[in-house]
Amino acid sequence: MGKSKRNSGPKQDSNRAAKLAQREAERENLSAAPVRPFQGVQAECDLVALREFVPSATAPVVVDGRTLTIATVLPGAVAALVREEKDVVTGFAGLQVQVHSPNVAADLSSALRWASTAQPGESLESANPDGNTAALSEVLDPTLDLEITVHQDFNWWLPENVDPAPDVAATVERANQAIMPSARLEGEGLVAAWWVDAGAKAHLRWVRPESEDDLMLALARLHAAGDLTLGEGSRYAGSFRTHGLLVPVFDLDPEMHPTEWATPAVTFGEKLTEALAVDAPLTSEQLRSRDGLRGRQVTLR
Numbered sequence: 001m002g003k004s005k006r007n008s009g010p011k012q013d014s015n016r017a018a019k020l021a022q023r024e025a026e027r028e029n030l031s032a033a034p035v036r037p038f039q040g041v042q043a044e045c046d047l048v049a050l051r052e053f054v055p056s057a058t059a060p061v062v063v064d065g066r067t068l069t070i071a072t073v074l075p076g077a078v079a080a081l082v083r084e085e086k087d088v089v090t091g092f093a094g095l096q097v098q099v100h101s102p103n104v105a106a107d108l109s110s111a112l113r114w115a116s117t118a119q120p121g122e123s124l125e126s127a128n129p130d131g132n133t134a135a136l137s138e139v140l141d142p143t144l145d146l147e148i149t150v151h152q153d154f155n156w157w158l159p160e161n162v163d164p165a166p167d168v169a170a171t172v173e174r175a176n177q178a179i180m181p182s183a184r185l186e187g188e189g190l191v192a193a194w195w196v197d198a199g200a201k202a203h204l205r206w207v208r209p210e211s212e213d214d215l216m217l218a219l220a221r222l223h224a225a226g227d228l229t230l231g232e233g234s235r236y237a238g239s240f241r242t243h244g245l246l247v248p249v250f251d252l253d254p255e256m257h258p259t260e261w262a263t264p265a266v267t268f269g270e271k272l273t274e275a276l277a278v279d280a281p282l283t284s285e286q287l288r289s290r291d292g293l294r295g296r297q298v299t300l301r
Contacts, residue, residue, distance in 0.1 A: 033102030036244030040137040043146045045192035045207040046184075048243045051095040051104060053205060054194060055179045056154055059146035063091075063139055064116040070108070070146070072096050075157050075171065079127040080111040084120035085159050091115030099126035104243070109136045145191075150184055183258035189269040195258040202252040203237070204230065204261060210276060212246045218275035219248065220282060220290035227271050230264040238296035246297075 038044040043059075050057055050072050059070045068091040074081055077098035082091045093111040100107050106129035113134065114124050136142075154175040158164050164172070181197040185204070192207035208215050219239075222228040228236045233253030240247050252261060282290060 034105070034244075037103055037105035038136065038243060040135070041140060041142045042144055043140075045209055045245065046146050046148060047095070047105075047108075048207050048245055048247075049192050049194050049205070050148075052242050053196070054150070054184075055182055055196075056151040056156075057148050057182075057184075058151065058156060059148045061112070061140055061146075063112045066091060066116045068093060068112060068115050070095065070112075075168075076123075079107065079124045080115040080118070081123040082115055082118040082120050083159055089120055091118065097126065101127065101129055103129065105136045106133050109134055109139045112139050148184060150182055152181055153179060185258065185262045185265050187262040187266040189273070190262065190265055193265055193269075195252070195261060197254055200254070202254040202256075202258075204234075204250040204252055204265065205247050206249075206265075207245055207247050209245065212241065212244075214276060215246050215248075216290060216293060217282065218272055218278075219293055220286045221275040221278060222271060223289040223293060224283070224286040227268075230261060230268055234261075234264070238298070239293070241297065241299045 036044070038047045041047070046059075047070075050059075050070070054072050057072050061068050061070055066089065071092050071094050073096040074092055074094035077096060078094060079097050079099075080091060080093045082089060084090070091112075093108060093115050095104070095108060097107065107127040110127040110129040110133045111124060114127070118124070154172050157172055157175075158168070180199075183195045185193040185195055191209075194205050194207075196203050196205065210218075219228060223236070230250055230252070233256060235251045237249045237251045239249060
């Protein structure tokens with residue numbers, strides 16, 4: 001008589017249901033990542049820049065009556081912290097964090113809400129937003145631009161008139177040594193146009209609000225016309241996609257001061273606006289330009 005298989009132990013694939021549940025959870029986790037997480041707030045482009053490549057910058061906001069600071073990165077890359085200076089409680093929420101969810105805007109929303117009520121000395125390692133987390137446009141005034149202060153160091157990590165512990169001072173010093181000089185160009189139409197000195201060359205990274213397809217067509221028109229440039233000392237290097245937006249990048253002469261690029265950037269912005277307004281089909285030359293430009297794109301995840 002053959003041996004009964006009943007109760008003879010679990011089958012090799014008995015954890016199949018658990019694996020299926022895990023895959024489903026992973027799919028749901030992925031689907032929770034919006035294509036443009038910061039869409040719906042006026043400061044979308046600058047938030048993307050602060051999240052992805054600006055080394056050290058801060059911007060004040062008010063949440064639930066408490067003045068907070070949105071920062072590029074906080075000590076230890078934590079999500080948020082609260083401290084007291086001169087009898088005033090202030091909170092900070094970081095964008096460049098060590099741990100994040102698929103929805104970086106929800107992370108920021110959650111961190112800001114936490115910082116609006118936490119006590120001095122407390123810090124939040126990770127935001128961990130959930131289904132009850134308010135949309136960022138409900139936490140921040142969606143119509144306001146950020147008043148951004150660009151720092152060339154991380155000394156703002158330290159409260160004023162406080163002597164830091166040796167390990168804290170060493171951490172700040174290491175961060176200061178690694179920072180790349182940066183500037184946000186100012187001028188008509190220059191929203192989220194960021195200059196950075198990378199050493200051998202400088203770059204302009206311009207976060208654009210237009211759809212990727214519309215912007216690529218406009219860039220192709222300018223390239224075919226020989227206008228995809230900021231003038232002498234510049235070269236179009238390509239573009240990258242991040243958080244649903246396209247970021248054109250120009251290599252720049254590092255010997256020139258960032259303010260010297262403001263006027264050329266404004267002129268280029270005007271040409272780009274004109275090109276965006278054209279809805280005629282691309283010519284054969286413009287199509288070749290578009291295909292070449294697409295080949296020089298990368299995606300940041």
